[in-house]
Amino acid sequence: MSPLKPIQIGPVRIDDPVILAPMTGVTDMPFRRMVRRYGSGLNVTEMVASQAAIRETRQSLQKAAWHPVEEPVSMQLVGCTPYDMGEAAKLAEDRGAAIIDINMGCPVRKVTNGDAGSALMRDLPSAAALVDAVVKAVTVPVTLKMRMGWDHDSLNAPELARIAEDLGARMIAVHGRTRNQMYKGNADWAFVARVKQAVSVPVIVNGDICSIEDAQTALELSGADGVMIGRGAYGRPWLLGQVMRWFARGERVADPSIAEQYAMIIEHYRMMLDHYGEFTGVNMARKHIGWYTKGLSGSADFRNRVNQEPSADRVLAMLEEFYTPWLYRAAA
Numbered sequence: 001m002s003p004l005k006p007i008q009i010g011p012v013r014i015d016d017p018v019i020l021a022p023m024t025g026v027t028d029m030p031f032r033r034m035v036r037r038y039g040s041g042l043n044v045t046e047m048v049a050s051q052a053a054i055r056e057t058r059q060s061l062q063k064a065a066w067h068p069v070e071e072p073v074s075m076q077l078v079g080c081t082p083y084d085m086g087e088a089a090k091l092a093e094d095r096g097a098a099i100i101d102i103n104m105g106c107p108v109r110k111v112t113n114g115d116a117g118s119a120l121m122r123d124l125p126s127a128a129a130l131v132d133a134v135v136k137a138v139t140v141p142v143t144l145k146m147r148m149g150w151d152h153d154s155l156n157a158p159e160l161a162r163i164a165e166d167l168g169a170r171m172i173a174v175h176g177r178t179r180n181q182m183y184k185g186n187a188d189w190a191f192v193a194r195v196k197q198a199v200s201v202p203v204i205v206n207g208d209i210c211s212i213e214d215a216q217t218a219l220e221l222s223g224a225d226g227v228m229i230g231r232g233a234y235g236r237p238w239l240l241g242q243v244m245r246w247f248a249r250g251e252r253v254a255d256p257s258i259a260e261q262y263a264m265i266i267e268h269y270r271m272m273l274d275h276y277g278e279f280t281g282v283n284m285a286r287k288h289i290g291w292y293t294k295g296l297s298g299s300a301d302f303r304n305r306v307n308q309e310p311s312a313d314r315v316l317a318m319l320e321e322f323y324t325p326w327l328y329r330a331a332a
Contacts, residue, residue: 004247007202007225009170010141012072012098016041016244017226018215019173020233021206022076022101022145024108025284029065030271034264035233036070039241041226043070044145047103047117050079050088062275064092072098074143078106080115080126082133093138100138102131102169104146104160107179118179121160122150128163135168143171145206148191151180155191158198165199173204173228183231192222204228210239212246235291237264258330262323265292269316278312289319296326 006015020027020035022044032043045063052060066073075097079085089100104127106117113119120127135142144164149155161172174195176187187207196203205224209215210232218227233239242253256264268288273281286307293299302322309315 004219004226007171009099009143009202012141014041014226016248017202017204018240018244018247019204019226019228020044020240021173021228021230022047022103023230024106026234026287028063028272028275028284029067029070030268030275031237031288032070033067033271034237034268035240036067038238039244041240041244042072042074042099044074044076044101044228047076047078047106048088048092050077050081050084053077053088053091054084056091064095065275071096074099074101076101076103076145077134078103078111078116079130080120082129085130086133086137089134089137089142093140097140099141099143099170100134101143101145101173102134104144105173105175105179107147107182112179118147118150121146121156121179122154124156124160124163127160128167131164131167131169141170142168143173144169145173145175147175148178148188151178155194157191158194161195161199161203165201169201171202171204172199173206174224176205176207176222187218189218189221192218192224196223196225202226206230208232209243212243212252215243215246235288235294237268258323258326261292262319262327265289265319266316269312269319273312279310282310282312282315285315289315293322296322298322 004017007017019042020040024046027046048060048063075092077088103117104120111117146157148157174192176189189205192205202225204226205218205222206228209218209227209229215227229240245251245253269285272285289306290303
């Protein structure tokens with residue numbers, strides 16, 4: 001184990017480059033606050049569509065919201081036209097974003113069909129124009145998140161990274177899959193070494209990092225300057241803090257007790273209700289409840305019942321009922 005060194009993203013110093021990945025519908029402000037409590041080097045927001053950001057839609061404002069405890073925050077934007085991306089970046093900077101991150105990695109069809117996200121890896125001139133517009137629009141540093149390429153016949157991440165660096169991008173994060181892989185197969189951490197060798201700005205490795213061992217292996221194979229953790233933190237907002245502590249001090253921190261996990265899920269649930277309102281909050285929280293309770297005896301049946309319950313108060317009562325036997329066992 002070798003300690004992670006601080007990285008510099010323009011004027012922003014990240015002492016422990018263990019970064020929370022942007023994940024649509026997951027890394028909203030309530031979840032990011034839970035992650036930051038246990039430790040994260042940097043939080044990245046959900047991707048915000050540039051046109052929605054300009055129109056200041058309710059959903060885009062919810063996605064763009066952050067809590068002071070998270071600062072500095074990286075705001076991720078997705079779009080396909082340089083003008084819209086530049087204007088959205090200006091708005092994000094005006095609201096206090098410390099970093100603007102450009103999404104060129106999202107593989108979902110509704111994004112790529114609009115020539116955004118990872119579709120930009122098929123059109124490097126358009127990708128370059130977009131990076132150039134965002135860098136020129138703001139004074140805060142601009143970063144880029146990408147995949148290895150559109151498919152295995154076009155692994156052009158090193159070329160795109162060089163272009164982005166030349167245009168002023170200050171950090172590159174690479175998910176070790178192609179767009180066509182979606183989330184299938186295994187992330188190729190060793191490929192990220194080719195991006196690391198192509199640029200001088202910090203490079204972050206992403207994909208399938210679900211444990212301390214994964215983080216260590218990903219860093220060894222990629223030579224990257226830090227790790228970005230996404231799905232590995234589902235139901236485990238403490239994971240990034242555990243990885244940070246391992247690299248900083250060589251210490252393994254145990255998972256929170258069942259009592260702490262129960263208190264965490266209740267607090268997280270209430271934050272989601274405050275953030276979204278009851279109807280949307282109840283619906284959005286269901287996946288988190290599923291992730292928190294996964295692996296506990298009876299959790300599958302419990303999740304099935306919770307997923308059909310529209311009342312926030314009733315869900316809270318169901319959570320208490322589900323966790324009470326576990327809390328008694330832990331106390332005994």
